[in-house]
Amino acid sequence: MNPFAAALLAWFDEHGRKDLPWQHPRDAYRVWLSEVMLQQTQVVTVIPYFQRFVAALPGLRDLAVADEDTVLALWSGLGYYRRARFLQRAAQICMEKHHGELPRDFDALADLPGIGRSTAGAILAQAYGLRFPILDGNVKRVLTRYLGIHGHPGQSAVEKVLWQHADALTPAQRTADYTQAIMDLGATLCVRSKPLCENCPLSAGCVARRDGLTAQLPSAKPTKAVPTRDTVMLILRDAKGRVLLERRGEQGVWSGLWSLPEARDQDHAWRAAQSFASIDDAQALPSFVHVFSHYRLKVEPLLFDGATAQQRIADNPTLRWCNPDERAALGLPAPVRTLLQQL
């Protein structure tokens, strides 16, 4: 057996979790259920949900014939309810196509909804002791650190390398214990921040530990270059100091908020401004950039002072002239509020 697996198993014998509810009794249905729950939630949270679930639906057949509402009620509080539906659909498929049992065949297992490569491997290893690797978030963290693998684990090239190592390191003996051990290590010692390397059975051979890179690995998700969009914001101000606001649509950013009328360039801005009010002068204010999660918005504010309102605006429910007090009571995007306060 390779030294990595041997050290991990020795640690597991002394410190691993051997009393989890899905380990006693250990069957494929219970392992499957626990793995799906653990995809989204930590062990301590999962335990009461798991116990309630198997008390109500102790076997695959019970799950297959249960009301969908019952299944969702048992899942209630865990989030990702789509997975509860996948779970039940998979159980129904097993009743129809696999004699009421989870298949022992990897491809048949991974074909079921909600079961991918890692969950299929976990079920085969934990329930049947077959030698299949797993690669969940814990394992990715342990392997990137131990082997010093750089690059975001979500990138396909990195993930491919990780699967190769996961496979190579998985021993043919005690596969179920090994699988539990590497997940336990990632969950208890090799945690995301401030790992407890002093207690780790793998620290002697760990590249990240040796090179002081535990805080750098696994590599963070690359911050993708976000596109920049340009917009001109029209500040139409009348003699009383009121500013024209426009309510944004339901789609897109700032939906339903009151904001400034916008145009895609200065030319369109002029034309738009004249449709709203009688205009004779404009002043370009300093542009600024507002950062969203998915794009950057470069705003060029254009101030039209001394505007005289067109009468028809009074009838338009998405346009209104507002003084500062009225603006305070409306929902405005933060950068727009800041911009208007600086006038």
Place this chain on the structure above:
DNA sequence: AAACCGGGGGA
């Protein structure tokens, strides 16, 4: 405020 997470599904 942002990262995280296994699998599904759309680009």
Place this chain on the structure above:
DNA sequence: TCCCCAGGTTT
């Protein structure tokens, strides 16, 4: 094949 998303928790 790549990339984004869900939806609640952790940092």
